[in-house]
Amino acid sequence: EVQLVESGGGLVQPGGxxxxxxxxxxxxxxxxxxxxxxxxxGKGLEWVSVISGFGTYTNYPDSVxxxxxxxxxxxxxxxxxxxxxxxxxDTAVYYCAKCLGVSSGGYAPDHWGQGTLVTVSS
Amino acid sequence: xxxxxxxxxxxxxxxxxxxxxxxxxxxxxxxNLGWYQxxxxxxxxxxxxxxxxxxxxxxxxxxxxxxGTEFTLTISSLQSEDFAVYxxxxxxxxxxxxxxxxxxxxx
Numbered sequence: 001e002v003q004l005v006e007s008g009g010g011l012v013q014p015g016g017x018x019x020x021x022x023x024x025x026x027x028x029x030x031x032x033x034x035x036x037x038x039x040x041x042g043k044g045l046e047w048v049s050v051i052s053g054f055g056t057y058t059n060y061p062d063s064v065x066x067x068x069x070x071x072x073x074x075x076x077x078x079x080x081x082x083x084x085x086x087x088x089x090d091t092a093v094y095y096c097a098k099c100l101g102v103s104s105g106g107y108a109p110d111h112w113g114q115g116t117l118v119t120v121s122s
Numbered sequence: 123x124x125x126x127x128x129x130x131x132x133x134x135x136x137x138x139x140x141x142x143x144x145x146x147x148x149x150x151x152x153x154n155l156g157w158y159q160x161x162x163x164x165x166x167x168x169x170x171x172x173x174x175x176x177x178x179x180x181x182x183x184x185x186x187x188x189x190g191t192e193f194t195l196t197i198s199s200l201q202s203e204d205f206a207v208y209x210x211x212x213x214x215x216x217x218x219x220x221x222x223x224x225x226x227x228x229x
Contacts, residue, residue: 035218037166045158045166045209047218061217095165108156108213110177112165 002026002111004096009116016086016120022079022096022113029077030054033099035109036070036081038092038118048094049081053102064090086120093117124148124212126221134229141197143224145210150190154214157186157195160223161206169208170195200226 008020020036036048049060049070058070069082079096094116097109125148135141145155153173158166168177170186173193183198197204205228210221 044223045160045211045220047211047220050218059216100171105154105213107218108154108168108171108211109166110168110171112167114165 002098004098004111004113006094006096006113006116009094009118011119011121012086013122014087014120017082017084018086018118020081020083020094020096020116020118022081024077024079024096024098027098029072030074031102033102033107034070034072034079035097035099035107036068036079037095037097037109037112038090039095039115040089040092043092046092050099050107051079083118086118088120091118091120123217124151124215124219126210126212126219128208128210128221128224130224131222132225132227134227135200136229137202138199139229141200141204141226143195143197143208143226145188145193145195145221147191147193147212149215151212151214153189154212155186155188155193156211156213158209158211159204159206160209166209197226202228 003025005023035050051070067085071080096113098111100106100110127146129144155173157170160166174186207223207225
């Protein structure tokens with residue numbers, strides 16, 4: 001059974017940094033791309049980042065590009081999201097998600113963690 | 123950026139009735155379209171991928187159709203557990219984008 005467990009969320013001041021982690025189990029971690037998707041309180045879903053199976057390819061929307069960095073450690077079956085220069089509008093539940101495939105065409109999330117809340121506020 | 127537009131925003135349906143949800147892409151995304159179900163306080167759940175392929179464990183009453191720019195999710199006979207918000211998601215172009223959601227509520 002696929003399991004994804006996020007951690008690292010919390011309260012941070014504007015301009016601050018936070019690192020999210022996602023422990024994955026139940027599948028061959030390096031065989032699948034992984035994503036982060038966020039959801040602001042009462043709002044819809046927003047894709048935040050994706051990383052290919054072996055971590056050689058990453059992509060981000062303009063809203064976080066240059067501030068967020070996705071990475072993965074295949075030896076630990078763990079996905080990370082390093083978030084810098086945080087803004088009020090980054091406040092959201094952040095979901096870790098396993099993708100359908102390893103690369104292009106397979107980036108749709110098919111399994112999701114329960115999410116971790118990041119609150120950016122002074 | 124590919125804009126995904128879902129309609130209606132809210133759909134009021136009685137149990138046992140058919141529900142039809144629409145999703146339109148601002149440009150062609152071929153069949154790289156997924157549908158997700160989200161209940162309050164829960165993570166999204168994949169229902170359909172590739173525009174028409176049911177995800178593992180999804181009942182046959184869920185079906186997806188369409189390609190290019192027009193897509194439909196149909197729930198043939200709504201059960202109580204199907205009342206939720208449904209999002210479409212394109213994974214053909216960067217940045218990946220989601221629609222704003224359709225809330226399926228009990229009539």
